[in-house]
Every structure is written in C-alpha cells, then in structure tokens.
Amino acid sequence: MGADRRAGVLGHPIAHSLSPVLHRAAYRELGLDWEYDAYDVAEGDLPAFVDALDPAWAGLSLTMPLKVAAMPLVDFIEPMAKLVGAINTVVVQPVTGHLQLVGANTDVHGVVMALAEGGVHRAERGVILGGGATATSALAALGRIGVTRPAVVVRNRARAGGLLRAATKMGVEPRFFGLEQAPELFADAQAVVSTVPADAGATLASALTTAPLGAVLLDAVYSPLDTPLGMAWERAGGTFVRGPRMLLHQAAEQVRLMTGRDAPVEAMARALERAL
Secondary structure, rough: OOOOOHHEEEEEOOOOOOOOHHHHHHHHOOOEEEEEEEOOOOOOOHHHHHHHHOOOOEEEEEEEOOHHHHHHHHHOOOOOHHHHHHOOOEEEEEOOOEEEEEOOOOOHHHHHHHHHHOOOOOOEEEEEEEHHHHHHHHHHHHHHOOOOOOEOOOOOOHHHHHHHHHHHHHOOOOOEEEEHEEEEHHHOOOOOEEEOOOHHHHHHHOOOOOOOOEEEEOOOOOOOOOOHHHHHHHHHEEEEHHHHHHHHHHHHHHHHHOOOOOOOOHHHHHHHHHHH
C-alpha cells in the first residue's frame, strides 16, 4: 500500500537540501504515512511538474531558482508572499473538479522565530547583509518585529531592485550602505541578518572588535554551520543564531500549512542536528 499523501522539495541543484530530513521527521512524529522527496527541477521544467500534480500531493517546498518562477503557476498568493515577491511553499488543495494551488512564503516566519530564539522579539534598529531574495524575506521579518528603517549593506545597490520594490509595498524605508560601513552599523543594531555567502561574511568578521555587541546575529548560511562572521560575532560578545534554526522554523510552518496540524518542532530539530 502506498503512502496517504506526498510532498517534496523542488530546486536545482537539490542534493544538498535538508528539507526531506525535517519533513520526514515531522510526519513520523505526527503519525502520518506521507512521502517527502527531493526533486531536481530547473526553472524551465517547473510548469510541466506543476501540471502533473494530482490529488495525492499535499504541497511543495521551493528553493532556488524557483521561488519567483512559481508565482504565475499558482491560483492564489498569500499577502506576505505577494509583498516579498517570492514563494517557497505551494499548498495543494483538492477542490471539486480540480486542484487549487496556494503560494506562501515561510522564510519570513523562519527569520522571525530564529531571531526570537536569540532573544529579539521587538526591535527598532536592524541591519541586513545582502540584497537578494533571502534579504527581502529578512526585510519583511524585521518589519514584522518593528524595524521600519533597516540598514541594508550591499556591494551593488543596482542588484537590490527586488528588495527595494518589496520595501515600497511594505511601507519600509531601507537605508543602503557599503560593506565598509557595516561595523559601525553593527554597534548600534539590535538585530542583524546576514544573507551573504560565508566568504563574504568573513571579510566583515575581521573588522569586528572585542567590544561587546548588543545585537543578535542570524546568519542564514548553514554550510559551514559556524561561519567566520558568526564565530567573530560570538568572540566580540554578541549572540549568534545559526542558519539551521531559520531552516527549521520555515520548514515547521510548511508542515503546518500542508498538514493542518502544529509541527513537532523539537522532533524536527533533533533530526536536523543528527543530519548536521
């Protein structure tokens, strides 16, 4: 007998994804006989994959480069995802005669919850490193906890067009700075979210001093687990939240959306720790 329902994570490349570890752990804990697999799907192959969905499917997790490409393929986009301009989740809802596909963004939830683990529930001053899709989710997350004028540190402001458009829709006013200005921004921040690769963060790590940092740093990178920036942050007296915590919480929200039940976060966290 086959599984009751199925779900999966789509992206290209996809072999590195930890989503199967998280979702399968949730299904085991919830007593669900569901399947969850990884599918290597390039952007050009996504429409055909979506067209082939049937009522056995509960949902899809999306990673790069599909978070924007999937938007025209769904029937409804939740308001936060529409603001961010990207979906990382598709919930498949069988209705009479057809399937309704709902696009959502759980990355914002993941950032909010990861920062809360570091002790930041409300803030006025926040910094974002990077200007891409994950940075846009971080922008929405900081806005949700009260940061309306975040500092955004980018190498090239011209490549942050998507973030700027999203900020306009959200009523958030980002202020742009160069990499060389990051250390002084850190000194006044309450929450910092890094979305840049580990090697880019390493250049900032060398500029951190031993003066205590009051801010919490969430580094969205999860390979390596201990990033150069994160380790330097801890040595300087700040609180470092590792990227897998964001990954955990965004996956937990996906589980809730797809199953209609609260996700077993602790069971998922244990499975993630074993995998890492």
